[in-house]
Amino acid sequence: MKHTFTLVLFFVFIFSWYSCKENxxxxxxxxxxxxxxxxxxxxxxxxxxxxxxxxxxxxxxxxxxxxxxxxxxxxxxxxxxxxxxxxxxxxxxxxxxxxxxxxxxxxxxxxxxxxxxxxxxxxxxxxxxxxxxxxxxxxxxxxxxxxxxxxxxxxxxxxxxxxxxxxxxxxxxxxxxxxxxxxxxxxxxxxxxNPDKELSAYYLVSQGYDTIEKYYPKLTPDIREGTFKNMLDYHYQHILRFNLTVENEKKVSSGTLAPEFVLTSFSGSDFSLDSIKDKYIVLDFWGSWCGWCIKGFPEMKEYYRKYKNKLEIVGIACHDKEDAWRRSVEENGLEWIQLINKSDIEHNVSILYGVRGYPSKIILDKNKRIVARFLGETPEFYTKLDELLRYTL
CATH class of the missing domain: 2.60.40.180 (Transthyretin/hydroxyisourate hydrolase domain)
Known part of the structure; x- marks a missing residue:
């Protein structure tokens, strides 16, 4: 009987240990x-x-x-x-x-x-x-x-x-x-x-962009495509976007012709920059999440009403979800053209125009050449509009 009890205890121990190990x-x-x-x-x-x-x-x-x-x-x-x-x-x-x-x-x-x-x-x-x-x-x-x-x-x-x-x-x-x-x-x-270790991928994503850009290609293909692929891709895509934005900012400067683009409008139709004729244009890069963008709307409304026979404003919502964008347009009573940006690098208009912060406003003349760029909600933007439009026919 004693041996039977001992054997039962032994199997209970083994079962408990095995369950812990497996479960x-x-x-x-x-x-x-x-x-x-x-x-x-x-x-x-x-x-x-x-x-x-x-x-x-x-x-x-x-x-x-x-x-x-x-x-x-x-x-x-x-x-x-x-x-x-x-x-x-x-x-x-x-x-x-x-x-x-x-x-x-x-x-x-x-x-x-x-x-x-x-x-x-x-x-x-x-x-x-x-x-x-x-x-x-x-x-x-x-x-x-x-x-x-x-x-x-x-x-x-x-x-x-x-x-x-x-x-x-x-x-x-x-x-x-x-x-x-x-x-x-x-x-x-x-x-x-240790370019062939998973831990290297994890450590790398906590480094600065310059370091990630330098060492990402040195990781072995198995590591780049392995457990941390999404994290590595997230940072590497940000690096590519940033580098392209900086490069385009230099290209899209005063006096250059504004790049053409096509985005979806608030009504759901495609909008192209070429559809606006014989008016000055303001490209307003904003987001429903951007407090300073929202604060600037009342003054923008005043200037739009003041110059709308000579001026068209094109709002481009960036880094936004469609429902949040639509809700913000309606809540703020925005009367001008409203578009939502695309997220992929090839069709992202904020990258195309080298926009590095929000709000950003770019003024185009009637020939769609860039007149001036403004970062942030600044009075200089409105001063420039007055200078350009006050005596314009």
Missing amino acids: HNAVLNISGLGDDTVFVRYVPISQYYSSEWAKDTVYSKQNVFYYNSKTTEPVFVEFSSAKGRFKRPDGSLFSVPQKEVVLLIKPNDNIKVKGDLKANYLDYKAFGSEFNEIYGQIRFNQKDTIIKLSKILQEFNFIRLDTAKKHIIDSLIREIDRMDSILEIDRLDYVKN
Whole structure:
């Protein structure tokens, strides 16, 4: 009977161990955590820049907690604990990244994390995933800098709303930037030496555009087309757009002929610049999300009514969703031609005209040559309209 009971216990243990191994994408054992609430933030890599991180809560029991991915694609997951949080003088709570566990979790992963929750730092190592193992090792190598950064971030959070300590706050921000730069240099070194590793792709997207442009082509094809393809493409497309915008800004200058384009109007029909004859034209690049654009509409309405026999305004909504654009046009009572921009590089009119900020206004003469460009909501734009149109037949 005793042997039978022992055998049952053995199989219960094996079953429990096997279930844990098979059924959990991550098992975390954090010394010092005890029984605590663990706050989870996660986002699928394909949505890293396009959606909010989702939130969840799990619970640790005697230092151990489990996590299972909720998607069928790789996700980034951040774990922070109630015990790892700090309290501000006003009683509000905050956490610092240095006391979080960060994991890349793929659908079939079985990752084990062993760590120790300390006063200013969560010391941990991950097993079962090359990305997480190397990430944890580099983090450990940067430990001294990370702990210093943790302390600075804590000090900053304690006094960040104290206007009497602005000089100290400014000094802390500069020190935070300096520490971040030290960490980024180490990460870039890894990118340079490991173009065939997934972690290089992840580290690269946190670098500046010049650095991304330089090292993206040096990543191996498997890495460029792998797990981090969407993140890499997002940044590389931004670089291409920016470079083309800067190049076009130089081309589309005063005295040059305005490039032709076709966009969809508010009524749903195609609009071409060539359809406007014998009038001065203002191309108004704006967005429903742009506060300064909206603030400028009342004065633009006055000038449109003042000169509409001599002037046509063409509003081009940029980086906008169609429903938000339509709603904003109606709410603001915009009376002139309204178009919505296209997002692809080849047909994007803001890129074509080298527009680098919003609102931007470009004045064209009757021959569709560029007279002047204005960035921002500025009185000089209206002064120029008066100069051009006041005595124009």
